[in-house]
Amino acid sequence: MNPAPHPVRLWQGRERYTVFDSAYGDGSRAAALIAAWRNDPERPARLHIVALAEGLLPGFHRIPQQDPGVTLDLLNAPLDAALAQLSARLDFIQLSGLRGPNTGFARALARLAAVDARLVFDWLEQEQVAALMAQGFIFEGGGARFASRKPRPVLPAMPARKAIVIGAGLAGCAAAERLCERGWEVTLVERHAAPASEASGNLAGIFMPLLSRDDNIPTRLTRAAYLYALRYWETLGGIGNKIEGAACGVMQLARDADHAQASRAIAAAGRYPREFAEWLEEDAATQALGLPAPDGAWLFRQGGWARPGSVCEAMLDACGARLTRRFGAGGVHLERIGDEWEVRGADGVIARAATVVLASGAASTQIAQAARLPLSALRGQVTHLDAATLPQLPFVLCREAYLTPAANGIACAGATYDLDADPRLRAASQQENLERLRALVSSPTAGVDAPLRGRVGFRCVAPDRLPLVGALPDFDAAGSTERLREVPRHPGLFSLLGYASRGLIWAPLCAELLAARLENEPLPLETNLVDALDPARFVLRARRSGRNPPMFAPD
Ligand SMILES: Cc1cc2nc3c(=O)[nH]c(=O)nc-3n(C[C@H](O)[C@H](O)[C@H](O)COP(=O)(O)OP(=O)(O)OC[C@H]3O[C@@H](n4cnc5c(N)ncnc54)[C@H](O)[C@@H]3O)c2cc1C
Numbered sequence: 001m002n003p004a005p006h007p008v009r010l011w012q013g014r015e016r017y018t019v020f021d022s023a024y025g026d027g028s029r030a031a032a033l034i035a036a037w038r039n040d041p042e043r044p045a046r047l048h049i050v051a052l053a054e055g056l057l058p059g060f061h062r063i064p065q066q067d068p069g070v071t072l073d074l075l076n077a078p079l080d081a082a083l084a085q086l087s088a089r090l091d092f093i094q095l096s097g098l099r100g101p102n103t104g105f106a107r108a109l110a111r112l113a114a115v116d117a118r119l120v121f122d123w124l125e126q127e128q129v130a131a132l133m134a135q136g137f138i139f140e141g142g143g144a145r146f147a148s149r150k151p152r153p154v155l156p157a158m159p160a161r162k163a164i165v166i167g168a169g170l171a172g173c174a175a176a177e178r179l180c181e182r183g184w185e186v187t188l189v190e191r192h193a194a195p196a197s198e199a200s201g202n203l204a205g206i207f208m209p210l211l212s213r214d215d216n217i218p219t220r221l222t223r224a225a226y227l228y229a230l231r232y233w234e235t236l237g238g239i240g241n242k243i244e245g246a247a248c249g250v251m252q253l254a255r256d257a258d259h260a261q262a263s264r265a266i267a268a269a270g271r272y273p274r275e276f277a278e279w280l281e282e283d284a285a286t287q288a289l290g291l292p293a294p295d296g297a298w299l300f301r302q303g304g305w306a307r308p309g310s311v312c313e314a315m316l317d318a319c320g321a322r323l324t325r326r327f328g329a330g331g332v333h334l335e336r337i338g339d340e341w342e343v344r345g346a347d348g349v350i351a352r353a354a355t356v357v358l359a360s361g362a363a364s365t366q367i368a369q370a371a372r373l374p375l376s377a378l379r380g381q382v383t384h385l386d387a388a389t390l391p392q393l394p395f396v397l398c399r400e401a402y403l404t405p406a407a408n409g410i411a412c413a414g415a416t417y418d419l420d421a422d423p424r425l426r427a428a429s430q431q432e433n434l435e436r437l438r439a440l441v442s443s444p445t446a447g448v449d450a451p452l453r454g455r456v457g458f459r460c461v462a463p464d465r466l467p468l469v470g471a472l473p474d475f476d477a478a479g480s481t482e483r484l485r486e487v488p489r490h491p492g493l494f495s496l497l498g499y500a501s502r503g504l505i506w507a508p509l510c511a512e513l514l515a516a517r518l519e520n521e522p523l524p525l526e527t528n529l530v531d532a533l534d535p536a537r538f539v540l541r542a543r544r545s546g547r548n549p550p551m552f553a554p555d
Helices: 007-011 028-039 079-084 105-112 126-134 170-181 217-236 257-270 282-289 308-322 361-366 427-441 503-518 527-533 537-544
Strands: 016-021 046-052 059-063 070-076 090-095 113-121 137-140 143-146 162-166 185-190 205-207 250-253 278-280 297-300 304-306 323-327 333-337 340-345 348-353 355-358 376-386 396-398 410-414 454-461 468-473 489-497
Touching (some): 007 028, 028 046, 028 070, 059 217, 105 113, 105 126, 105 137, 162 340, 162 348, 170 185, 170 489, 170 503, 185 308, 185 340, 205 503, 217 308, 217 503, 217 527, 257 278, 308 323, 323 348, 340 355, 361 489, 396 427, 410 427, 427 454, 468 503, 468 527, 503 527
Parallel strands (some): 016 090, 090 113, 162 185, 162 355, 250 396
Antiparallel strands (some): 059 070, 113 143, 137 143, 205 304, 250 297, 333 340, 376 454, 468 489
């Protein structure tokens, strides 16, 4: 009898190799695989491990790895649900502990299996073997081989590993870093002389998860982004070290008794680990904060604040020599010449590449190919306060507004949401921030006589407040398409836009998702979450509602 197939014998000479394991367990099998990959001179350039794991929050989790050639995705979901939401081409499938009548996974595996993929198992019921055979798996030796003649969906051709990224804020710097890590040559084009000069230029941004009773798509997306960002920042050197800020926790006060009641229901349904989200009743919240918390509060212990500019700097440092900075290059426009995009500025051609990523924030609709995206620039003013005049906070504190703990003697209170385009600081916005601040810290005198100090920025906001990650739709060529996958796109032109008020946490995961897509890797998110970020969603929504893409409307 032939021995059971093993990835190490099969991956040699391959460019990339993807292993699916239905039971991550204690991680020892994945660790052994990675060790074997490291030690094999004939290893594939990229190894992807996708494994079902328990003990994590629900959903897909991409776990950053030391080796840039390795990705590890842990999926906390039942097998059938995980496979149904997985975008990957599997070369090797390990099934463990599948006792029971379930055969639904066979069809999903057949959708994901590469031609000639191998399957091994510790046990399969007869019905499961039959279901797999019906889907094209041939059992031989100690395993099975996928030999379906059904045509496989063709993966997009891998572009040359060369890209132009427009915009050096959180979105663009993360894109540059994720692509350089994968061996891409990146030209980062920015109209200012330095990175993080626009929305990403605030002294402090806060990061925390979002909760909801029905664990809806925005909640699941922000959870995935938040958890990935926490892990990713560690790889850059960590918050409070390489990155200016503090993972001091965020306390979110309940607005009123109804909000508290809803929060209790979320806490009971979510059963979150304490470090992720803990609901505190009035006494506990007041004691932890040292200030009144009359309706209770959420405590997000891993949350905190960071200076976005320092995150950008850390990401650019991590790019190394593969990054070319073309800063101070304004008036950019794009022209398609042959198979490439030519990016031109006021002084002529800046760069050419087959792949361009628009990470240009609130100004993006000035670029012709993005002009019809339904993005709005939403003004926000943050107030900078002398921390000595305020209560000392153990956490970031928030409700309708937020207050950060002191850094260099300054606490940040914010931020306003305004529809006008005034770039100057104004007293009325400061007043708004201070009134909310007084309610937040239960002090009628907080910030009294504070001088007009702070910063104005413009958030880039889509009507559904979710980012736009993926190939840019060609609105003019869209015709009457009904499915996302059929919407015509500008070839090689991608967006990382619409990070609204959560740029810190969106930037790492959205950049990782785009890089994974460009490389035909397994995607780090569930398919329905990937689709929720697809910029082409607005083409379909506009068609369904029979009008042009909707513009942003404030709540
Ligand atoms: C007041 C305020 C408070 C906020 N608070 C928080 C918070 O607490 N937590 C949080 O996570 N997020 C917060 N945000 C949101 C966060 O700042 C943004 O989501 C994030 O900075 C967006 O990053 P970005 O890279 O998409 O955009 P930007 O940082 O604006 O970067 C876009 C870059 O593209 C450049 N650019 C544009 N067009 C061109 C062109 N044609 N050619 C060359 N360069 C171009 C711009 O100069 C700019 O540098 C806040 C935002 C504001 C305004």
